[in-house]
Amino acid sequence: MSQSLAPECNELKERYDTCFLKWYSEKYLRGIGTTDNNECSTLFKEYSTCLQALKERGIDKLLDEAREDYKENDATLMGRKKCKSPRHPGISVGI
């Protein structure tokens, strides 16, 4: 697996990545694991907590700006905003 930008998080990242890859190939792609509450969530929390170190480098501010720019894109790709008009206009789509 690849390294973390925060070297102190490498071990936690490795454990999470390994768990995720197993879940992705064995469950998600087979349509079994469609919830967020999967077996890797504890490992992800530990890894995320460790990544807080990146905040001190000011990366979170840059990320917030990038996320703001991506809102429209995001809505389209998450299927919440239909590019084409819905086939059944009577049924409302989205959240």
Place this chain on the structure above:
Amino acid sequence: MKVFSNTETFNYSWDEVSTANWRKYCPWNQKSTHVVAVDTLSRTVDPETGILRTERLITCRQSAPEWLKSLMGGCIDESQVFETSYVDPRNKTVTMVSTNLTWSNLINVQETVVYRPLNEHQTRFEQAAQITALCGGWQRLKNSIEDTLVKRFRENAAKGKEGFEAVLAMSRRVFAEERERERAMLLQSQAANIRQAATA
């Protein structure tokens, strides 16, 4: 603004490609060494669509041309990219949208990559990038910056394809070994059951 686009075909199923894509930048890939770190920032599954959305922070280290360095004050070898990806398991697509976090006041790079199945055994990779230098005024300077980045994209794309092929080959081997191990374990336990039944 300059545009770079590229398409490739991988002789692997979409399932294999979309799985191996998560470890594209691992030590099995000895070509894309400019990617030094990949961190997952968030990951969710949309309960309605089943779309897996992931945010990653990708850190690259690649030396910039000297003229650009002197212009920007030296330390530009390390840069960060923010990538949001969407796996749609029903339509079988992986879409990855990336933008540069570093030097975003000077250059804007937007890249979109889509993986979709061509058939059961092949996957199509489509890459498109828009590169815009934002520094006001000097058109010639803007052009040079954009051209440099387009050239960099082209070089990295060629290396990326080669490196990812290595990751795909290795992933297939590792998965096959894993299946073989599981099969062996299953046979072993079946044999044990038969022995047990015979002695009973």
